[in-house]
Amino acid sequence: xxxxxSEMTPEIIAEHGLSDSEYxxxxxxxxxxxxxxxxxxxxxxxxxxxSYKSSRRHLAKFLTTGDRVIQGPGxxxxxxxxxxxxxxxxxxxxxxxxxxxxxxxxxxxxxxxxMRDVFTMGARxxxxxxxxxxxxxxxxxxxxxxxxxxxxxxxxxxCVGVPTVGGETNFHKGYNGNILVNxxxxxxxxxxxxxxxxxxxxxxxxxxVGSKTxxxxxxxxxxxxxxxxxxxxxxxxxxxxxxxFTEKLLIEACLELMETDAIIAIQDMGAAGLTSSSIExxxxxxVGIELNLDKVPQREPDMTAYEMMLSESQERMLMVIQPGKExxxxxxxxxxxxxxxxxxxxxDTGRLVLKHNRKKVCDIPIAPLADDAPNYDRPHxxxxxxxxxxxxxxxxxxxxxxxxxxxxxxxxxxxxxWIWEQYDRHVMSDTVDSxxxxxxxxxxxxxxxxxAVAITTDCTPRYVEADPYEGGKQCVAETWRNLTCVGxxxxxxTDCLNFGNPERPEIMGQFVxxxxxxxxxxxxxxxxxxxxxxxxxxxxxxxxxxxxPAVGGVGLIPDLHKFATLKGAQTGDTLILIGDTxxxxxxxxxxxxxxxxxxxxxxPVNLSVEKLNxxxxxxxxxNRRVNxxxxxxxxxxxxxACEMAFxxxxxxxxxxxxxxxxxxxxFGEDQxxxxxxxxxxxxxxxxxxxxxxxxxATIVGTVGGNRIQAADAFDVSLDKLLAANEAWLPNLMAGDx
Amino acid sequence: MQTAVIRFPASxxxxxxxxxxxxxxxxxxxxxxxxxxxxxxxxxxxxxxxGFSYGDYLRSGAIAAxxxxxxxxxxxxxxxLAVAGFCNGFQILTEAGMLPGALMRNTNLKFVCRPxxxxxxxxxxxxxxxxxxxxxxxxxxxxxxxxxxxDKDTLARVEKGGQVLFRYLNNPNGSxxxxxxIVNEAGNVFGMMPHPERAIDPMxxxxxxINLFKSILETI
Numbered sequence: 001x002x003x004x005x006s007e008m009t010p011e012i013i014a015e016h017g018l019s020d021s022e023y024x025x026x027x028x029x030x031x032x033x034x035x036x037x038x039x040x041x042x043x044x045x046x047x048x049x050x051s052y053k054s055s056r057r058h059l060a061k062f063l064t065t066g067d068r069v070i071q072g073p074g075x076x077x078x079x080x081x082x083x084x085x086x087x088x089x090x091x092x093x094x095x096x097x098x099x100x101x102x103x104x105x106x107x108x109x110x111x112x113x114x115m116r117d118v119f120t121m122g123a124r125x126x127x128x129x130x131x132x133x134x135x136x137x138x139x140x141x142x143x144x145x146x147x148x149x150x151x152x153x154x155x156x157x158x159c160v161g162v163p164t165v166g167g168e169t170n171f172h173k174g175y176n177g178n179i180l181v182n183x184x185x186x187x188x189x190x191x192x193x194x195x196x197x198x199x200x201x202x203x204x205x206x207x208x209v210g211s212k213t214x215x216x217x218x219x220x221x222x223x224x225x226x227x228x229x230x231x232x233x234x235x236x237x238x239x240x241x242x243x244x245f246t247e248k249l250l251i252e253a254c255l256e257l258m259e260t261d262a263i264i265a266i267q268d269m270g271a272a273g274l275t276s277s278s279i280e281x282x283x284x285x286x287v288g289i290e291l292n293l294d295k296v297p298q299r300e301p302d303m304t305a306y307e308m309m310l311s312e313s314q315e316r317m318l319m320v321i322q323p324g325k326e327x328x329x330x331x332x333x334x335x336x337x338x339x340x341x342x343x344x345x346x347x348d349t350g351r352l353v354l355k356h357n358r359k360k361v362c363d364i365p366i367a368p369l370a371d372d373a374p375n376y377d378r379p380h381x382x383x384x385x386x387x388x389x390x391x392x393x394x395x396x397x398x399x400x401x402x403x404x405x406x407x408x409x410x411x412x413x414x415x416x417x418w419i420w421e422q423y424d425r426h427v428m429s430d431t432v433d434s435x436x437x438x439x440x441x442x443x444x445x446x447x448x449x450x451x452a453v454a455i456t457t458d459c460t461p462r463y464v465e466a467d468p469y470e471g472g473k474q475c476v477a478e479t480w481r482n483l484t485c486v487g488x489x490x491x492x493x494t495d496c497l498n499f500g501n502p503e504r505p506e507i508m509g510q511f512v513x514x515x516x517x518x519x520x521x522x523x524x525x526x527x528x529x530x531x532x533x534x535x536x537x538x539x540x541x542x543x544x545x546x547x548x549p550a551v552g553g554v555g556l557i558p559d560l561h562k563f564a565t566l567k568g569a570q571t572g573d574t575l576i577l578i579g580d581t582x583x584x585x586x587x588x589x590x591x592x593x594x595x596x597x598x599x600x601x602x603x604p605v606n607l608s609v610e611k612l613n614x615x616x617x618x619x620x621x622x623n624r625r626v627n628x629x630x631x632x633x634x635x636x637x638x639x640x641a642c643e644m645a646f647x648x649x650x651x652x653x654x655x656x657x658x659x660x661x662x663x664x665x666x667f668g669e670d671q672x673x674x675x676x677x678x679x680x681x682x683x684x685x686x687x688x689x690x691x692x693x694x695x696x697a698t699i700v701g702t703v704g705g706n707r708i709q710a711a712d713a714f715d716v717s718l719d720k721l722l723a724a725n726e727a728w729l730p731n732l733m734a735g736d737x
Numbered sequence: 738m739q740t741a742v743i744r745f746p747a748s749x750x751x752x753x754x755x756x757x758x759x760x761x762x763x764x765x766x767x768x769x770x771x772x773x774x775x776x777x778x779x780x781x782x783x784x785x786x787x788g789f790s791y792g793d794y795l796r797s798g799a800i801a802a803x804x805x806x807x808x809x810x811x812x813x814x815x816x817x818l819a820v821a822g823f824c825n826g827f828q829i830l831t832e833a834g835m836l837p838g839a840l841m842r843n844t845n846l847k848f849v850c851r852p853x854x855x856x857x858x859x860x861x862x863x864x865x866x867x868x869x870x871x872x873x874x875x876x877x878x879x880x881x882x883x884x885x886x887x888d889k890d891t892l893a894r895v896e897k898g899g900q901v902l903f904r905y906l907n908n909p910n911g912s913x914x915x916x917x918x919i920v921n922e923a924g925n926v927f928g929m930m931p932h933p934e935r936a937i938d939p940m941x942x943x944x945x946x947i948n949l950f951k952s953i954l955e956t957i
Binding site: 428 | 746747748749750752753756787788789791792793794847848849850851877879881932934935938940941942
């Protein structure tokens with residue numbers, strides 16, 4: 001390459017999000033100034049989104065190994081063993097910034113991207129989940145965002161034909177300027193046919209497959225690594241546009257080719273598109289890559305090398321093909337009417353060389369892009385611990401009927417039917433249980449077998465905000481508890497760590513605290529992290545979101561004759577509460593909805609008690625000792641009983657508290673608790689076995705009738721409460737259609 | 738009985754249909770690619786599966802209806818071949834002119850997925866003969882364009898001819914006369930928006946759909 005006079009002004013370097021010290025490293029490694037293409041490549045590879053420069057050293061603390069782990073973090077998705085030669089491949093990922101700017105396409109492409117991460121590894125996607133956080137319901141933008149995000153998720157997943165089986169939706173003013181859209185995909189593969197991204201060999205052909213490359217999404221990864229301000233709408237052109245039809249064809253074509261031995265390595269083009277896919281493949285395989293950009297299928301004329309390398313056009317894959325299998329690959333992709341081109345080859349130079357219009361437009365060593373990526377130890381401070389609130393000091397409602405109604409129609413507790421009825425939950429015909437039942441975890445059968453995976457996503461941001469460490473523990477513990485509730489053995493988690501600006505020590509303190517808490521729970525449950533994603537800079541005009549480490553848990557139900565849901569409670573059953581109740585109201589739903597307070601320390605999570613209680617509940621399910629199971633979380637015992645009553649279609653009567661005030665008993669959010677509906681003749685054995693194991697088990701009521709009652713507190717019609725719970729979201733969204 | 742499921746680009750209930758057919762016939766159906774020009778010999782019953790053929794671009798089912806294989810199926814149906822289309826399959830059959838009417842966008846403009854109660858309008862048809870007339874069944878629906886429409890004369894003819902086999906008890910999409918499923922005049926081509934193929938398993942959606950497959954397969 002000819003030496004030129006300096007083109008690199010400080011402005012250009014700053015526009016690429018590179019600091020002076022980062023630029024110095026580039027100069028040193030190249031021994032010269034980069035050209036614009038090269039600068040663009042360093043810029044995206046070293047962006048927060050791609051390099052994890054603020055988070056890497058902390059993520060390294062996570063437990064990532066276990067008996068069932070086939071592949072932990074570092075590949076497109078995590079892989080776990082579910083026996084019989086079957087593997088589950090899963091990951092959760094954020095698409096927050098694009099979804100705020102353009103909700104339909106942002107959410108749709110989030111779903112498309114996470115599916116590609118999973119089928120890239122050889123898995124057929126079998127389930128989708130999503131964890132959504134919106135601003136306060138009354139905020140002017142909220143309705144439009146809910147409507148667009150939900151339509152986008154449905155529009156993509158429904159078309160591709162993968163059931164969206166569950167998730168969670170929160171509303172809080174902390175997300176007014178920065179919503180969160182986290183999508184999770186679970187796929188099924190054969191354990192001996194998992195595909196990885198490391199390129200191998202020299203002179204092997206590199207294939208490009210899928211949609212043509214356009215100018216959409218250029219610098220999306222850089223956008224995802226910066227804060228928002230009032231001009232963020234101007235970033236709309238950086239949002240990608242999804243085509244689920246092409247995605248469906250890509251899935252079928254890739255899975256068909258994966259049945260042969262044609263593919264050496266495969267990587268989807270996600271954030272930073274062709275740049276990050278080619279560099280990751282080369283770096284992992286220790287080879288070089290040479291691409292001829294003239295061969296790249298292009299949607300628009302006169303695209304520059306810079307644009308092609310940084311485009312985030314969707315539904316594209318890059319693969320290294322076994323020499324001699326080129327025709328086989330062409331035939332499969334042409335059968336599925338996909339654009340396909342051989343655009344380059346692997347080399348032994350360890351360099352990324354790009355040619356365009358017969359000129360060499362980039363020639364850089366690959367190792368520094370990965371090895372020398374910045375890795376910052378950002379300063380972090382622990383938040384001031386909040387005081388523990390004593391329930392006795394917290395105002396007790398004088399009208400429990402009203403309090404129950406207000407809580408059951410509050411944004412975070414109200415039915416989300418309006419959302420999930422827009423998702424196809426049944427396609428593939430293996431959905432045993434989904435959002436439909438309001439249950440703790442979705443249950444998806446492994447096709448043609450009698451086993452199933454259980455899937456859940458959870459996070460309680462108000463706990464993490466109150467105490468990142470305890471809140472982090474709680475996120476992991478709640479997924480473990482929810483998987484347990486359906487009778488599954490929890491196996492592993494994926495996470496989506498959504499936080500504010502890591503350059504602020506208090507935000508970094510939240511991040512570090514949450515990771516440490518999560519990790520302690522992972523160790524306590526032998527429940528490793530196998531994949532995940534970090535989304536930082538979730539701030540608008542300096543206002544950070546509540547810290548939101550969303551966790552997706554996956555477990556195995558070995559025998560579908562032995563599982564539980566919250567739907568099975570029968571008239572005459574006894575309600576048994578597993579776990580201790582202190583009446584913890586700090587950072588609770590009761591405090592927020594009834595008293596408009598968000599203070600207090602969150603409930604602590606005793607991990608050994610969690611394990612003891614959960615293992616016992618799972619054993620009761622396996623021994624068919626229970627008709628229905630539900631965990632206690634937001635809103636405590638009262639909300640759990642209502643939800644079980646809704647699911648089972650029968651009333652519940654709760655007894656008076658054994659001690660203490662009624663509000664702590666009914667709405668307290670102590671952890672490690674489960675509500676069981678048990679047949680009369682099983683009550684004594686369930687309680688006596690619990691006592692023998694040192695587990696707290698208390699009779700707290702009975703099942704029957706058509707009312708929801710609590711002694712000396714509330715007494716309301718089940719039908720009316722259910723109707724109110726169902727009406728909240730449709731009322732909010734009325735007029736949207 | 739040899740059956741077949743047609744696979745279009747972005748069909749996504751092809752496997753669901755295949756599982757249902759195998760469950761009822763004990764034999765795997767043939768999966769026939771849309772570019773084939775002729776059905777394999779011996780096929781007695783064809784299912785057009787649900788999905789988003791060609792991404793629903795242009796209009797749902799419009800492009801698939803022009804596939805080579807559909808021309809052969811249409812010709813053979815005119816000589817008596819039994820054909821059923823579910824969801825996108827129903828849309829393809831109306832677009833191909835094999836069933837009267839059209840499926841428009843749901844009146845609330847949103848995709849809807851839920852178990853839906855239906856009334857079996859008549860047991861006097863090849864597709865419903867093993868049901869009890871006026872009985873209630875539950876099939877899942879999952880569609881964006883399920884709003885059945887036909888002009889006044891066509892609708893009158895369909896009603897008069899007893900071609901309406903299923904009606905919604907709680908119309909989810911604005912369909913005229915609550916129509917959920919219809920058969921052609923000859924009685925051998927049937928389409929419905931709900932998914933009977935997703936209602937063949939007590940673990941998933943119930944078993945109300947089995948009789949639909951039993952009915953038609955008994956008559957072939």
